[in-house]
Amino acid sequence: xxxxxxxxxxxxxxxxxxxxxxxxxxxxxxxxxxxxxxxxxxxxxxxxxxxxxxxxxxxxxxxxxxxxxxxxxxxxxxxxxxxxxxxxxxxxxxxxxxxxxxxxxxxxxxxxxxxxx
Amino acid sequence: xxxxxxxxxxxxxxxxxxxxxxxxxxxxxxxxxxxxxxxxxxxxxxxxxxxxxxxxxxxxxxxxxxxxxxxxxxxxxxxxxxxxxxxxxxxxxxxxxxxxxxxxxxxxxxxxxxxxxxxxxxxxxxxxxxxxxxxxxxxxxxxxxxxxxxxxxxxxxxxxxxxxxxxxxxxxxxxxxx
Numbered sequence: 001x002x003x004x005x006x007x008x009x010x011x012x013x014x015x016x017x018x019x020x021x022x023x024x025x026x027x028x029x030x031x032x033x034x035x036x037x038x039x040x041x042x043x044x045x046x047x048x049x050x051x052x053x054x055x056x057x058x059x060x061x062x063x064x065x066x067x068x069x070x071x072x073x074x075x076x077x078x079x080x081x082x083x084x085x086x087x088x089x090x091x092x093x094x095x096x097x098x099x100x101x102x103x104x105x106x107x108x109x110x111x112x113x114x115x116x117x
Numbered sequence: 118x119x120x121x122x123x124x125x126x127x128x129x130x131x132x133x134x135x136x137x138x139x140x141x142x143x144x145x146x147x148x149x150x151x152x153x154x155x156x157x158x159x160x161x162x163x164x165x166x167x168x169x170x171x172x173x174x175x176x177x178x179x180x181x182x183x184x185x186x187x188x189x190x191x192x193x194x195x196x197x198x199x200x201x202x203x204x205x206x207x208x209x210x211x212x213x214x215x216x217x218x219x220x221x222x223x224x225x226x227x228x229x230x231x232x233x234x235x236x237x238x239x240x241x242x243x244x245x246x247x248x249x250x251x252x253x254x255x256x257x258x259x260x261x262x263x264x265x266x267x268x269x270x271x272x273x274x275x276x277x278x279x280x281x282x283x284x285x286x287x288x289x290x291x292x293x294x295x
Contacts, residue, residue, distance in 0.1 A: 010118055022118065022121060024118075027121055027124065042125040046130070103120075103122050104122065106118055106122075107120050107122050110123070
C-alpha cells in the first residue's frame with residue numbers, strides 16, 4: 001500500500017521499494033520503507049546509511065543458524081526498529097545510497113553555481 | 118533545493134574520516150609516550166621519564182586540537198578507542214627508536230591528509246593542518262637528536278646516565294633565525 005506523500009517533502013531518490021524525501025522546514029530526511037515513514041536528522045541519516053552498508057550480507061547468507069536470516073537495526077532517535085531480511089537490506093541500500101549520491105550531487109551543483117555567479 | 122549536507126558541516130565525509138583517524142593516531146601516540154615514561158621511571162631514567170610524560174601531554178593537546186576542529190566545523194568528532202599499547206621495551210635506546218618511528222608515521226599521515234585536502238579543494242582544513250606539519254619538523258628533529266645522543270655519548274659505563282641527563286635539554290630552535 002503506497003501512502004500519499006505530503007507536498008512539503010521533496011523527493012530525493014525513489015525505487016519500487018521505497019524512497020527518501022527532504023523536508024526543508026525540518027531540515028531532515030524522510031525515509032519511506034516497508035509502508036512506513038521515519039524522519040532522520042542529517043547526521044543520523046548518514047550514520048544509518050553507514051550502518052546498513054556495514055551489515056555483512058555475505059555472512060548472513062553463509063550462516064545456517066536461524067537467527068542469521070535477519071538483521072535488526074535500531075537507528076538513534078527514532079522509535080522504529082528495522083527487522084531486515086537480506087533482500088530488504090539490498091533494497092534499503094539501493095534507496096539510501098541512491099539518496100546519498102543525489103545529495104552529494106546537489107552539493108556539487110550548488111558549489112558550481114556559486115563559483116559561476 | 119536546500120543543501121542539507123553542507124548545512125550540517127563544511128567537512129566532506131572523506132576528510133572527516135581522515136581527521137578522526139588522525140585523532141586516533143595522536144591519542145595512540147600519547148598513550149605510547151606515557152607507557153615509555155613509565156618504563157623509563159621503572160628503570161631509573163628519571164629525566165627521560167619526565168620528558169616522555171611531557172611528550173605524552175603534547176600529543177594529547179594535538180589530539181584535542183584536531184578534535185575541537187572537527188566539532189567546530191560541524192563534523193562528528195569521535196572519541197577514539199585505544200588498544201595494544203606496548204608496556205615493555207627492549208632497551209633504553211629502543212624507546213627512542215620507537216618514538217622516532219612514531220613521529221615519522223605521524224608526519225606521513227599529515228602529508229597524506231594535506232594531499233587529500235588539496236585534491237578535495239578543502240582549503241580550510243588544508244590551512245588548519247599547516248600548523249601540524251610545522252610542528253612535525255620539530256618533533257622529528259628532537260626525536261632524531263635524542264637518538265643521536267646514544268652515538269655521541271655512548272652507552273658504556275655511565276653513558277646511559279649521561280644520556281638521560283641530556284635528553285630534557287634537547288630542543289628545536291629552527292625558527293629563532295627567522
